[in-house]
Amino acid sequence: MLDNAQIESLYEEQEDNEEYRDHLATVDEKGKRIWVYPKKPKGRYHNRRVALSIFLLAFLVGSPFIKVGENPFLLFDFFERKFILFGQVFWPQDFHLFAIGFIASIVFIILFTVVYGRLFCGWICPQTIFMEMVFRKIEYLIEGDYMAQKKLDKMPWNQEKIVKKTLKQLIFIFISFLIMHTFIAWIVGVDGLWEIMLDGPMERPGGFLAMLIFTGLFYGVFGHFREQVCTQVCPYGRLQGVLLDKQSIVVAYDYKRGEERAKFRKNEDREAIGKGDCIDCRQCVYVCPTAIDIRNGTQLECINCTACIDACDDIMDKVNRPRGLIRYASEANLSENEPSRFTARMKGYTVLLVLLLVLLTSLLMIRSDVETSILRTPGMTYQERDDGTISNLYNIKVINKTSNTLPIRLELKANSGRIEWVGDKIVTPPSDVAQGAIFVVFDKRDVKKRSSMIYIDVFSGDEKLETVKTKFLGPINYN
Secondary structure (H helix, E strand, C coil): CCCHHHHHHHHHHHHCCCHHHHCCCCECCCCCECCCCCCCCCCHHHHHHHHHHHHHHHHHHHHHHCEECCEECEEEECCCCEEEECCEEECHHHHHHHHHHHHHHHHHHHHHHHHHCCHHHHHCCHHHHHHHHHHHHHHHHHHCCHHHHHHHHHCCCCHHHHHHHHHHHHHHHHHHHHHHHHHHHHHHHHHHHHHHHHHHHHHCHHHHHHHHHHHHHHHHHHHHHCCHHHHHHCCHHHHHHHHCCCCCCEEEECHHHHCCCCCCCCCCCCCCCCCCCCCCCCHHHHCCCCCCCHHHCCCCCCCCCCHHHHHHHHHHHHCCCCCCCEEEECHHHHHCCCCCCCCHHHHHHHHHHHHHHHHHHHHHHHCCCEEEEEEECCCCCCEECCCCEEEEEEEEEEEECCCCCEECEEEECCCCCEEEEECCCCEECCCCEEEEEEEEEEEHHHCCCCEEEEEEEEEECCEEEEEEEEEEECCCCCC
16 A cells, blocks of 8 residues: 555656546547447446436336326426426416425535535436436447447448448437437327327427427437537536535545556565556446546546446456445545545535425425416406496406316405406316406495405305405595
């Protein structure tokens, strides 16, 4: 193992050779892209990621088909401004809930990154799951492992290359087509998607064009752009520079144990001759989907996918050395052999997150099942009737957030006055909106002010849903 003087010397040597920090591993000196051929991963962490990915993919594809009562389990209908989460309908009037939920999500991501680094990217991010667990798996199945892929790309266009490349691209397009349909189902629902498919492109040219665009987008991302989404487009990786600290747990190389790295020689006492456990096999580099060398330290391209951990552990087993040369660890744990601590910054983010979740939960608990707005018709003033009464015309809008049909009845909270419906009374369908119009009528003698506040109770059957206030206009200084 290295002493302090050797570690200082190692740092000085690394400072003189840190070209990797000046450019991306996937771009050459001329700015041309270097295609990444990652080695097929295997190991305990990879098996866990596969199990989690299967669950998440099943959830993604299956959620639009799940219903809670009459409502989909999840729906994000931006066109109708209707959102369903866990069977509960949310409308634009619930925007404050979305705003608080969004802020809570951001704080959660910050807290998660401060504590666990970029774990989200390697284990949960849809980009990584589709790329590594779907498209890359198909590539391995058709073209073979990384060396076979390189050989295939370098060979001339013979029958083998044409068949394999064509088959792979056709499967990629088909999967992109399925992803697009899943994406559309999350927006318009399974029934809406089925209607679009039955109508055909001639009936819905706009929808058909959107489907082609999204299919091409998914195919372009997963078939060609690939890891560049993580290294060049996604802003999350760049947040690491301000979010991570010495206590953050990341995928890290234990440089104290690994240096000086040197090739493996059988039966030699590496510690006695000043060699570390790293045998410089570069398996951690070959298996990396973003083509970085984890031994250079934490880098923005690292997505914490743990492929390098599995590769290194496999080599350590073969050379009869302890696992964990590359592992989940913090910088403080590596450099000072300190256990990970829950820092003041972590505590602050945790307190903020708990407060936001308490606020969001409280608002959800007091959220009403029905939301009614009663507003005076724009451009209309009061009307004086021949029978000596004064009326105001109102537009009424009822948002039904339940899965039940609600017939609406209104009662005026006043000693005098009445409500007259214009047309039929409102019956609100489940998870829908109903609109109508009413007159509120008062006797002239009861109208004392130019503008006064009135209160209307909203009922469905005998159940009082809410009380709505609005303004009533009358003549000036009428006696």
